[in-house]
Amino acid sequence: xxxxxxxxxxxxxAAWVAVTVSFLLPRVVPGNPVAGAIAxxxxxxxxxxxxxxxxxxxxxxxVHTSLWLQYVQYLGNLVHGxxxxxxxxxxxxxxxIASYLPWTLGLLGVATILSxxxxxxxxxxxxxxxxxxLDWLLPAATFFQAIPYFFLALVLVLIFGETGSMLxxxxxxxxxxxxxxxxxxxLPYIASIIGHAVLPALTVILAxxxxxxxxxxxxxxxxxxxxxxxxxxxxxxxxxxVVWYAARNxxxxxxSNFSVAISLVVAGQILVEIVFNYPGIGYHLxxxxxxxxxxxxxxxxxxxxxxxxxxxLLADTVYVLIDPRARLEA
Amino acid sequence: MALNTTILSEPNxxxxxxxxxxxxxxxxxxxxxxxxxxxxxxxxxxxxxxAWIAPYSPNLTNESWVQHILVAGTGPGTHLKADYYxxxxxxxxxxxxxxxxFAQDVWSQLLVSTQATVAVGxxxxxxSTALSIIVGVTAGYLGxxxxxxxxxxGNVFLAIPGLPLLIVLADYVxxxxxxxxxxxxxxAITAWAYSSRVLRAQTLSLRNRDFVEAxxxxxxxxxxxxxxxxxxxxIPIVAASFLxxxxxxxxxxxxxxxxxxxxxPTSSPPGLWNWGYMLRETFANDAVRxxxxxxxxxxxxxxxxxxxxxxxxxxxxxxxxxxxxxxxGLSRKAARSLGISRRPKLGLTPVVRRxxxxxxxxxxxxxxx
Numbered sequence: 001x002x003x004x005x006x007x008x009x010x011x012x013x014a015a016w017v018a019v020t021v022s023f024l025l026p027r028v029v030p031g032n033p034v035a036g037a038i039a040x041x042x043x044x045x046x047x048x049x050x051x052x053x054x055x056x057x058x059x060x061x062x063v064h065t066s067l068w069l070q071y072v073q074y075l076g077n078l079v080h081g082x083x084x085x086x087x088x089x090x091x092x093x094x095x096x097i098a099s100y101l102p103w104t105l106g107l108l109g110v111a112t113i114l115s116x117x118x119x120x121x122x123x124x125x126x127x128x129x130x131x132x133x134l135d136w137l138l139p140a141a142t143f144f145q146a147i148p149y150f151f152l153a154l155v156l157v158l159i160f161g162e163t164g165s166m167l168x169x170x171x172x173x174x175x176x177x178x179x180x181x182x183x184x185x186x187l188p189y190i191a192s193i194i195g196h197a198v199l200p201a202l203t204v205i206l207a208x209x210x211x212x213x214x215x216x217x218x219x220x221x222x223x224x225x226x227x228x229x230x231x232x233x234x235x236x237x238x239x240x241x242v243v244w245y246a247a248r249n250x251x252x253x254x255x256s257n258f259s260v261a262i263s264l265v266v267a268g269q270i271l272v273e274i275v276f277n278y279p280g281i282g283y284h285l286x287x288x289x290x291x292x293x294x295x296x297x298x299x300x301x302x303x304x305x306x307x308x309x310x311x312x313l314l315a316d317t318v319y320v321l322i323d324p325r326a327r328l329e330a
Numbered sequence: 331m332a333l334n335t336t337i338l339s340e341p342n343x344x345x346x347x348x349x350x351x352x353x354x355x356x357x358x359x360x361x362x363x364x365x366x367x368x369x370x371x372x373x374x375x376x377x378x379x380x381a382w383i384a385p386y387s388p389n390l391t392n393e394s395w396v397q398h399i400l401v402a403g404t405g406p407g408t409h410l411k412a413d414y415y416x417x418x419x420x421x422x423x424x425x426x427x428x429x430x431x432f433a434q435d436v437w438s439q440l441l442v443s444t445q446a447t448v449a450v451g452x453x454x455x456x457x458s459t460a461l462s463i464i465v466g467v468t469a470g471y472l473g474x475x476x477x478x479x480x481x482x483x484g485n486v487f488l489a490i491p492g493l494p495l496l497i498v499l500a501d502y503v504x505x506x507x508x509x510x511x512x513x514x515x516x517x518a519i520t521a522w523a524y525s526s527r528v529l530r531a532q533t534l535s536l537r538n539r540d541f542v543e544a545x546x547x548x549x550x551x552x553x554x555x556x557x558x559x560x561x562x563x564x565i566p567i568v569a570a571s572f573l574x575x576x577x578x579x580x581x582x583x584x585x586x587x588x589x590x591x592x593x594x595p596t597s598s599p600p601g602l603w604n605w606g607y608m609l610r611e612t613f614a615n616d617a618v619r620x621x622x623x624x625x626x627x628x629x630x631x632x633x634x635x636x637x638x639x640x641x642x643x644x645x646x647x648x649x650x651x652x653x654x655x656x657x658x659g660l661s662r663k664a665a666r667s668l669g670i671s672r673r674p675k676l677g678l679t680p681v682v683r684r685x686x687x688x689x690x691x692x693x694x695x696x697x698x699x
Contacts, residue, residue, distance in 0.1 A: 014489035146637025151630035267493030
């Protein structure tokens with residue numbers, strides 16, 4: 001339990017650092033968003049003192065109070081779930097992100113879990129059947145690990161996507177058929193969501209599985225030489241059972257490395273969403289960057305960080321549950 | 331099959347002489363490592379000479395390098411003025427990789443882009459590795475409060491997702507894209523924490539070994555012990571994390587360029603040509619839908635190939651650190667000549683010494699240089 005609390009402390013600190021960075025950056029770096037917004041307003045008319053004040057209010061800045069007061073106000077707003085106002089979407093950032101988040105979390109959750117399970121199983125089999133034909137998977141996994149997610153997405157669109165030029169099996173734009181179905185709890189909508197998720201999910205799975213395969217294989221090869229595996233075999237246990245014993249132990253370091261993996265997967269998915277115009281956080285981050293909507297960019301950064309920290313905490317909890325040593329250590 | 335334990339436990343006396351001559355490069359010479367090295371050398375050479383051997387400037391546009399297609403419903407026979415849209419040319423003798431819709435030469439862009447991509451990868455990895463050594467080794471060696479503090483900083487950086495932080499940083503430093511150093515620095519800030527954690531763990535295990543104790547008792551200073559006793563033993567791990575970070579840094583640079591955060595080579599101040607920016611242009615102009623594979627495929631394949639090269643080399647280092655992985659890397663012929671099964675029995679994975687492999691595979695005479 002103490003181990004978990006310690007991790008929780010680290011994550012709270014990380015969240016605080018992320019929030020502070022996103023507060024400080026626009027105020028420290030010259031050419032702040034307010035100046036940009038005023039310039040925009042002036043290009044379409046005259047922006048007088050009231051206009052300047054309105055823009056500052058809208059962007060959540062008040063450059064005439066002290067930095068410390070601004071910071072306190074910023075934190076206060078954050079606690080109340082107020083991340084400011086997005087001028088490009090003309091809506092509060094919080095409600096915008098709330099509408100993007102389910103898409104991202106759904107895709108990320110399903111793809112990461114499938115990729116982790118698949119990669120782990122393949123890694124175990126590869127370690128167990130070393131020297132067999134399965135060895136060709138090793139360079140293949142390496143290659144897929146090295147391809148940028150968004151490039152793999154482009155290739156999959158080309159081969160399988162409706163907007164590609166070959167098989168045209170799966171839709172490759174948007175989160176659902178925006179012209180054909182009505183959002184809501186109806187079957188065509190849900191079917192459309194699943195159909196549209198196939199290619200983005202496949203991209204994330206293919207690109208991230210290589211890492212899971214390699215780390216599990218290497219860990220498994222080391223574990224298979226432990227005495228307890230030999231004893232299990234000597235007792236005449238089923239091969240399946242012996243593999244299970246070894247795999248359970250080899251899995252532990254892989255779970256504890258999950259936090260590094262998850263932030264790479266999140267990074268990859270941001271770009272995958274852009275390629276597929278998938279209506280999640282990554283796609284809208286792209287739009288916000290293009291529109292110079294700093295408030296939205298920062299809001300998205302804070303929320304992505306919180307999501308990743310939550311995923312890390314989940315992985316840590318699982319780790320403490322499956323490894324008794326982690327409970328004793330602390 | 332039974333293991334020939336005599337081979338495994340006692341190195342062939344004639345082998346050690348040959349081994350000594352090549353101690354300097356102690357990487358296992360598996361085909362994987364050689365393939366990785368070849369790929370890296372090729373890209374390194376292109377990175378240096380790419381800008382010289384490029385037939386055209388990457389920014390050069392030439393009206394005759396695109397096909398001009400008449401927009402339907404305009405021109406002769408209609409009341410509208412003739413309007414044309416450009417169609418890139420497929421590969422030909424004059425343009426090895428065809429042209430872009432902007433009437434630029436793709437092959438030249440690819441060659442010139444290699445430089446910034448490789449340079450940022452290496453420089454970011456160098457900065458990040460230096461940071462991780464300073465933080466990780468210091469934390470591991472000093473222990474106590476310093477360790478707690480430095481580890482906490484590392485863990486916090488590890489927990490914050492790298493790319494989003496990178497995006498925010500790059501978004502606020504628009505000049506970043508104009509300088510290899512600035513981009514590398516920003517990427518390194520988001521990349522050092524993982525290596526630092528690995529180095530700290532290894533330093534912890536080295537700290538109380540006898541040779542370190544001996545150095546301490548003989549009165550060597552902290553800095554000297556860290557630099558001359560501990561660091562040399564960390565070299566394989568440092569090398570592995572350097573390669574891993576290079577891979578990450580190239581991916582990160584390509585990603586922020588793809589997002590348009592590393593500047594455009596044609597804007598002012600001009601950004602650097604790199605593979606990520608090439609992909610950005612292809613994506614923004616729907617090259618995949620247009621079927622212009624010669625434009626969008628090469629930069630992506632280059633990234634994947636360079637990444638594969640780095641990862642293959644990393645395998646070699648992994649096998650050096652963990653000899654049990656080495657057997658899996660042996661070729662069939664080499665394994666047979668060593669009398670080792672490539673499908674080891676449980677609990678008996680042979681630990682292959684490199685000098686054995688060296689001698690058996692190359693058949694070198696003892697004492698040959």
